[in-house]
Amino acid sequence: MTRPHYIPNHIPDPSYVRILDTTLRDGEQSPGAAMTPRQKLDIARQLWKLGVDVIEAGFPCSSESDFKAVKMISEEVGNCVGVDGYVPVIIGVARCNERDIQTAWDAIKHAKRPRISTFIATSPIHMEHKLKKSKEEVLEIACRMVSFARSLGCDDVQFVPEDAARSEKEYLYEIIGEVIKAGATTVDIPDTVGITMPWEFGKLIADIKANTPAIHNVVISTHCHNDLGLAVANTIEGARAGARQLEVTINGIGERAGNASLEEVEEYTGMHLQPHKALVGANAFVHESGIHQDGWLKHKATYEIIPPESIGIERSSGTGIVLGKLSGRQALRKRLQELGYQLKDDEVASVFLHFKAMADKKKRVSDADLIALVSNEVTKAESIWKLGDLQVICGTQGLSTATVKLISTDGSEHIACSVGSGSVDSAFKAVNLIVKILKDVCCLIYFRISLLELSRKIEPVKLVEYSVTIVTEGVDEIATAHVVIRKENNHDSTEQNVHPTFSGTEAGKDVVISSVGAYIAAINKMLGSN
Numbered sequence: 001m002t003r004p005h006y007i008p009n010h011i012p013d014p015s016y017v018r019i020l021d022t023t024l025r026d027g028e029q030s031p032g033a034a035m036t037p038r039q040k041l042d043i044a045r046q047l048w049k050l051g052v053d054v055i056e057a058g059f060p061c062s063s064e065s066d067f068k069a070v071k072m073i074s075e076e077v078g079n080c081v082g083v084d085g086y087v088p089v090i091i092g093v094a095r096c097n098e099r100d101i102q103t104a105w106d107a108i109k110h111a112k113r114p115r116i117s118t119f120i121a122t123s124p125i126h127m128e129h130k131l132k133k134s135k136e137e138v139l140e141i142a143c144r145m146v147s148f149a150r151s152l153g154c155d156d157v158q159f160v161p162e163d164a165a166r167s168e169k170e171y172l173y174e175i176i177g178e179v180i181k182a183g184a185t186t187v188d189i190p191d192t193v194g195i196t197m198p199w200e201f202g203k204l205i206a207d208i209k210a211n212t213p214a215i216h217n218v219v220i221s222t223h224c225h226n227d228l229g230l231a232v233a234n235t236i237e238g239a240r241a242g243a244r245q246l247e248v249t250i251n252g253i254g255e256r257a258g259n260a261s262l263e264e265v266e267e268y269t270g271m272h273l274q275p276h277k278a279l280v281g282a283n284a285f286v287h288e289s290g291i292h293q294d295g296w297l298k299h300k301a302t303y304e305i306i307p308p309e310s311i312g313i314e315r316s317s318g319t320g321i322v323l324g325k326l327s328g329r330q331a332l333r334k335r336l337q338e339l340g341y342q343l344k345d346d347e348v349a350s351v352f353l354h355f356k357a358m359a360d361k362k363k364r365v366s367d368a369d370l371i372a373l374v375s376n377e378v379t380k381a382e383s384i385w386k387l388g389d390l391q392v393i394c395g396t397q398g399l400s401t402a403t404v405k406l407i408s409t410d411g412s413e414h415i416a417c418s419v420g421s422g423s424v425d426s427a428f429k430a431v432n433l434i435v436k437i438l439k440d441v442c443c444l445i446y447f448r449i450s451l452l453e454l455s456r457k458i459e460p461v462k463l464v465e466y467s468v469t470i471v472t473e474g475v476d477e478i479a480t481a482h483v484v485i486r487k488e489n490n491h492d493s494t495e496q497n498v499h500p501t502f503s504g505t506e507a508g509k510d511v512v513i514s515s516v517g518a519y520i521a522a523i524n525k526m527l528g529s530n
């Protein structure tokens with residue numbers, strides 16, 4: 001069967017139902033489902049083979065890697081002609097602000113059929129608590145942003161009144177009518193928190209169809225969440241009531257309990273309890289994406305239809321949010337507070353940049369990773385010593401040798417070289433030479449510090465603990481090094497007189513550099529405590 005071509009605002013076959021797959025956007029909001037750009041491209045190729053009409057490729061403003069993924073998909077899959085001559089529509093998602101929309105456009109514009117999907121919440125609870133905006137303001141922003149998207153040259157703009165199922169109907173008709181005037185070509189009606197019964201959702205679509213001016217010029221879409229296990233049923237009811245685009249994900253993955261499933265046609269009968277299973281799955285009350293986390297932190301009911309405690313699910317401290325590549329500043333700040341850090345705005349902003357870079361490489365950012373980031377970013381500001389350069393030579397022949405350049409607070413550079421039993425050992429020993437905490441030098445080639453000066457003030461330090469954790473698969477991933485040291489008094493190191501310990505943590509791609517960074521961080525804390 002040949003498919004009717006998709007032409008915005010022109011619907012040649014009103015009975016044709018299009019499938020929009022959002023595995024790469026909402027699916028990725030499933031905790032633990034973060035994908036690399038290459039993996040996303042592979043999935044997009046498979047979706048194209050499957051004949052999916054519209055591929056929601058990602059949220060380009062959320063991270064550099066998502067931008068890259070959406071761009072790659074747009075350039076390749078977005079120009080692939082299927083056997084029936086069909087080229088899929090490629091969507092980049094954006095909040096209703098110029099930056100998100102411009103970034104989405106930059107990522108998708110090389111697709112043959114690019115579409116911007118821009119959303120803003122229209123329910124009273126979201127407008128009041130999350131957006132802190134009036135109905136009038138939301139209406140104005142929605143129209144202005146749809147026009148802005150069109151002004152970029154994008155002739156296909158989808159508008160999403162987020163949390164439509166809990167919005168006042170008269171307001172929904174009004175805002176949808178106005179965004180159509182402003183240039184929207186598809187309106188997507190989401191049941192964002194998965195609260196409706198199938199007959200209610202069907203009626204919502206039918207009511208919008210009957211009451212919204214100019215609605216016949218656009219495609220109505222459904223986007224149903226599975227919090228009550230009804231996403232597929234609601235989607236089918238939406239189609240029966242006139243929706244002609246249905247949003248689904250592979251295996252029904254997505255935020256919390258997931259979305260309507262691309263392949264699910266009957267009841268769920270699986271043996272395994274999948275994490276996104278409604279109500280009882282491990283993710284059912286866990287919020288992955290920044291916008292949800294921000295809303296949930298401001299008011300739980302923005303994204304939770306019932307408190308988990310009310311059905312006997314305990315929420316231990318910290319659950320409700322997982323930090324990953326889709327998280328934003330509000331969630332990061334909250335978790336840092338829970339870990340005992342009270343950071344200023346500029347410190348959070350600085351940690352956030354590094355957090356996003358790390359999260360792009362890892363599925364989850366753990367508390368240990370956060371502690372490492374904070375100690376890198378915040379305590380570094382008070383550093384007495386900073387790592388300038390590091391060079392190590394190691395191998396099966398000869399001695400491991402490290403040359404280290406440290407920069408002190410006055411900007412002066414100090415270089416030392418040492419051998420040791422391995423790369424890390426020799427590097428630590430070279431650091432010791434410079435910071436004059438030398439206890440045990442195997443060998444030293446020494447450039448700028450005089451030996452005499454060095455030997456005058458030796459503060460022995462003992463390495464109490466050293467560990468490296470590679471948290472993700474593969475050798476090219478982030479290594480978090482953790483070092484604990486203790487200052488030792490030569491004259492009194494009895495158990496009764498134990499000296500305080502100082503720890504340092506650093507994360508990075510190179511084990512030796514991270515280890516030296518962690519060691520220097522611990523030394524800085526020790527010296528700072530004097």
Ligand SMILES: CC(=O)SCCNC(=O)CCNC(=O)[C@H](O)C(C)(C)COP(=O)(O)OP(=O)(O)OC[C@H]1O[C@@H](n2cnc3c(N)ncnc32)[C@H](O)[C@@H]1OP(=O)(O)O
Binds near residue numbers: 292
């Ligand atoms: C229903 C849905 O599924 S919505 C899509 C969810 N997807 C995502 O969240 C994608 C991944 N998210 C991210 O990477 C980050 O959240 C970002 C980059 C988008 C934003 O990060 P940050 O700027 O640090 O903001 P953070 O996520 O903490 O908070 C969201 C902000 O956007 C605002 N916002 C939420 N939705 C919208 C919207 N549709 N239009 C405009 N602003 C919005 C919130 O009010 C909040 O603003 P505030 O900080 O001034 O209070």
Ligand SMILES: CC(C)C(=O)C(=O)O
Binds near residue numbers: 160162188190191193
């Ligand atoms: C952005 C929209 C489509 C969404 O994901 C939701 O409302 O659940």
